[in-house]
Amino acid sequence: MLKVHNIETFYGPIRAISGLSLEVPEGKIVALLGSNGAGKTTILKTICGLLEGQPSKGTIEFMGTPLNGLAPEGIVRLGIAYVEEGRPVFEELTVDENLLMGGYVRRDVHGLQRDRDRVMSYFPVLGQRRGQLAGTLSGGERQMLVIGRALMARPKLMLLDEPSLGLAPMAVKEIFQILKTINEEGTTILLVEQNAKMALEIAHEGHVIEAGRVVLSDQAKSLLENENVRCYYLGITGEVSASGLKRHRKKRWR
Amino acid sequence: MLTQLIVSGLATGCLYALVALGLVIVYKASNVLNFAQGDMAMVSTFVTFTLLETLHIPFFWAVLLAIVGAFLLGALFEICLLRPVKHPTPLGLIIITVGAQQILYGVAGWIWGYDTKAFPSLLSDLKIYRFGALVISEVNLWILIASVLLMLALLLFFRYTRLGIAIRAMSQNLITAKLMGVSAHWTLSLTWGIASVLGAVAGILIAPITFLDPNMMLNPLLKAFAAATLGGMNSFAGAVVGGGSLGILENLVGGYLTPELKESVAFLIIILVLCVRPSGLLGRHYKHRV
Numbered sequence: 053m054l055k056v057h058n059i060e061t062f063y064g065p066i067r068a069i070s071g072l073s074l075e076v077p078e079g080k081i082v083a084l085l086g087s088n089g090a091g092k093t094t095i096l097k098t099i100c101g102l103l104e105g106q107p108s109k110g111t112i113e114f115m116g117t118p119l120n121g122l123a124p125e126g127i128v129r130l131g132i133a134y135v136e137e138g139r140p141v142f143e144e145l146t147v148d149e150n151l152l153m154g155g156y157v158r159r160d161v162h163g164l165q166r167d168r169d170r171v172m173s174y175f176p177v178l179g180q181r182r183g184q185l186a187g188t189l190s191g192g193e194r195q196m197l198v199i200g201r202a203l204m205a206r207p208k209l210m211l212l213d214e215p216s217l218g219l220a221p222m223a224v225k226e227i228f229q230i231l232k233t234i235n236e237e238g239t240t241i242l243l244v245e246q247n248a249k250m251a252l253e254i255a256h257e258g259h260v261i262e263a264g265r266v267v268l269s270d271q272a273k274s275l276l277e278n279e280n281v282r283c284y285y286l287g288i289t290g291e292v293s294a295s296g297l298k299r300h301r302k303k304r305w306r
Numbered sequence: 307m308l309t310q311l312i313v314s315g316l317a318t319g320c321l322y323a324l325v326a327l328g329l330v331i332v333y334k335a336s337n338v339l340n341f342a343q344g345d346m347a348m349v350s351t352f353v354t355f356t357l358l359e360t361l362h363i364p365f366f367w368a369v370l371l372a373i374v375g376a377f378l379l380g381a382l383f384e385i386c387l388l389r390p391v392k393h394p395t396p397l398g399l400i401i402i403t404v405g406a407q408q409i410l411y412g413v414a415g416w417i418w419g420y421d422t423k424a425f426p427s428l429l430s431d432l433k434i435y436r437f438g439a440l441v442i443s444e445v446n447l448w449i450l451i452a453s454v455l456l457m458l459a460l461l462l463f464f465r466y467t468r469l470g471i472a473i474r475a476m477s478q479n480l481i482t483a484k485l486m487g488v489s490a491h492w493t494l495s496l497t498w499g500i501a502s503v504l505g506a507v508a509g510i511l512i513a514p515i516t517f518l519d520p521n522m523m524l525n526p527l528l529k530a531f532a533a534a535t536l537g538g539m540n541s542f543a544g545a546v547v548g549g550g551s552l553g554i555l556e557n558l559v560g561g562y563l564t565p566e567l568k569e570s571v572a573f574l575i576i577i578l579v580l581c582v583r584p585s586g587l588l589g590r591h592y593k594h595r596v
Contacts, residue, residue, distance in 0.1 A: 125490070136481075142474070156472060156486045
């Protein structure tokens with residue numbers, strides 16, 4: 053569905069993505085793992101055309117259409133929704149108006165109404181807060197709202213950036229459960245997460261990103277078993293040294 | 307006496323509010339204080355004048371044509387002068403509007419001359435209506451009716467239409483609005499067009515009172531700045547409330563204190579507001595949560 057081929061992205065003179073290739077098959081959840089500054093968010097921004105003039109090299113293709121050089125507004129209209137990091141709701145719009153903006157590219161009034169009901173059934177709390185300004189919502193509610201808003205566009209592919217960041221474990225669980233449902237109902241998802249365990253539990257495939265490259269790609273299940281991933285992204289240490297200190301393995305993929 | 311002063315003040319205040327709304331809409335959408343707002347309105351008023359006097363088009367159609375022209379002027383202003391700026395900074399954009407104001411002023415003087423002309427309005431300043439003890443001139447009555455209708459239309463547009471909500475969304479978060487599929491360029495041109503129309507209507511309404519010359523909108527523009535500051539630069543309702551209360555206050559000072567101070571009230575208000583409540587009566591400084 054989405055094919056990223058050998059892209060390079062620069063911030064000024066600094067290369068953030070170096071020759072990265074990635075494929076997101078239709079109907080799947082693909083997780084991107086990596087530490088801070090690995091380039092995960094940059095990948096999503098490059099796909100959405102938010103970085104002007106980038107990628108400077110390589111191609112991005114969505115369902116056969118090349119995305120290079122398209123403006124974000126145009127890319128969104130092809131059926132890609134990007135849920136940004138930090139849950140940026142339109143604070144001075146009501147919850148309802150936020151959802152309406154999510155469906156901005158659509159003209160079918162009845163379909164929009166149906167989808168709004170669908171979003172409210174996923175996130176009942178949004179239904180209770182319909183007329184409230186989005187700026188008054190809590191962090192978890194905001195995350196629900198930005199996901200719901202993205203769904204209103206009825207996207208074929210949803211890009212999610214750190215949906216769990218700064219949320220209570222219960223809220224994270226709820227949101228991931230719904231992401232799974234959304235996927236089962238036909239939306240492909242590319243998920244960027246620090247919370248590797250949660251991400252790999254719902255994902256089908258995973259890629260580990262380091263310094264702007266994919267260093268490891270596998271089925272999510274196998275990644276959960278992978279010793280490097282366990283040690284560096286899941287925080288599970290196998291060995292304990294003689295003096296009782298946790299010992300980190302040497303990474304083997306570089 | 308008191309109600310009389312309030313009502314006629316309110317009529318003037320409505321004009322301030324219209325110009326102030328134009329300023330606020332543009333400020334919210336593109337973070338620019340538009341110093342050309344007044345002279346854009348002045349040019350539109352002169353266009354109406356030409357349509358009426360030279361081309362002898364009936365009043366209603368002349369006004370309608372001028373409003374369409376004002377919309378195009380505003381939109382073109384954004385497309386031609388602001389959009390090409392490579393790395394826009396608020397200060398740079400403000401300088402552009404100041405420059406554009408000078409250009410409009412010069413061009414208007416070149417085409418229409420600097421001498422004062424009478425605006426051939428259907429409305430008369432001398433004809434008056436009586437509502438009980440209250441006396442109101444025909445011009446003021448129409449100013450009140452037209453501005454209230456226009457503000458109501460604007461309210462409905464921003465509240466209930468897809469495009470209106472998109473403009474509000476865009477002014478809050480440009481990138482996220484783009485990700486919703488809002489075409490930032492065209493939406494921005496549209497807001498400039500709307501702002502220009504608001505100014506033009508104010509200009510056409512005020513022309514029968516102040517007469518026509520290239521300086522006619524200077525004073526209303528400064529008052530509108532005061533009104534927008536008083537109400538809150540980022541609040542539509544603030545612009546209306548600020549404009550209305552400034553008009554009334556001015557008239558009360560003029561009526562009860564001394565007419566000499568009438569013009570200074572606005573600037574006193576700017577200073578006071580900036581000292582006491584910089585965000586204005588209804589303005590909000592949203593604290594962004596992470």
